Amino acid sequence: MEALREAVAKLTVYVHPSNAADVHRAVARQLSALLFSYEDRFDGVLLAHEARIESGGPREEVRVKAKILNGLVPYFGVQVHANLLLFSPQPDMILEGKVEVLGNESIHAIVLGVFSVAIMSDDIDEKFKFKRRGDGGKFVSRSDKQHVIRRGTMIRFSVKRVDTEMNCHITGSLIPPHTGSMLWLSVHDAEYASEINSSKRRSRDISIKIEQNEQEHRVLKNEDSTMTSERPHKSRKRSIEER
Template structure:
């Protein structure tokens, strides 16, 4: 998936004195409070992190409770969608006027009727509906389908809510594309191993985010640097 990228960043994490006995764990807790929400300094949503603590440098904040700063070098996995990128998501809701999907099990995306290719026709049966290709009745998008779509707009105020499109080529039902679209099939085969490693990283950090208790602290940083800007395929 093109929206996933790796980056490196230098951070200063301010830790409460009560956590001085285990600085590494305290730093991990502070970074975990930023998981799965958009951060301007990262230009994306932090999904996973690996940190190296520099124990040789520290800075004390003035105040009644003197937090101390720890210099951290962090390797980050970021979700940073941009217009014209190709994403994948699971359809959660659809109707004649729109398709709503979830990306990476967390982030929302909406595809409105104007951005659904004319080759698809909406059909309703009972209380459910589906989009069927006019050229191939086996190309179907329904609730629960995995779809591939293009990014039109990204709303960072809504935690990277995406407005998408099914008009560009190589978009639609991922199941159908995997059989009938040679370019998409080749892309899957060349990156299938890498996707497993990324999924493990995200799931592990999501679990840590749920189980770790919040602690008082401050994180300051510059934007990530030395970004490898490598697209990671899911």
């Protein structure tokens, strides 16, 4: 998928002194707090991360840079090298999503199980005709009745606009070539069919990374809900700085 990209970043993560006994876990917690939300500094949504703390000796010896944040207790800065997996959709990119709801005027889908997509009637190719039959209706191609888009269909679409204020809400289009039902395209579109085999392995590896980070995110969130934090209120955007 075009919108997925990997990046390497040097970050300074600020850790509360109460977490000094397990800095590695504290850093992971700070990074996990950024998962699945749009971050300007990364120009995308963080989906997964692998962080390595800079150290001057054994693994347990972590090099830190003392820094006092105004009005707060003296957090200490930990220098981190992070490999990031980002979702950064841009206009004219080709993405894939699963149809959740559709009607005569629009198709609504979801990408990577997280990001919402709206394809309005003006952006649905005229070759598709909406038929209100079965479970919620379906779009059927006038040129090939086997080309059907219904609830649950995986579709390939072009990006028109991205609203980062709504956490990468996407406006899409089914008018450009090589868009439509992925199942139909895999059989009838030679260009798309040739892409499938080359992208299968990478897609599987990415799915595993995202799932692992989702599990970590849920575990840390559950732990936070059961703990009474002694930490003063502080914006999470100041907890991590990119160098």
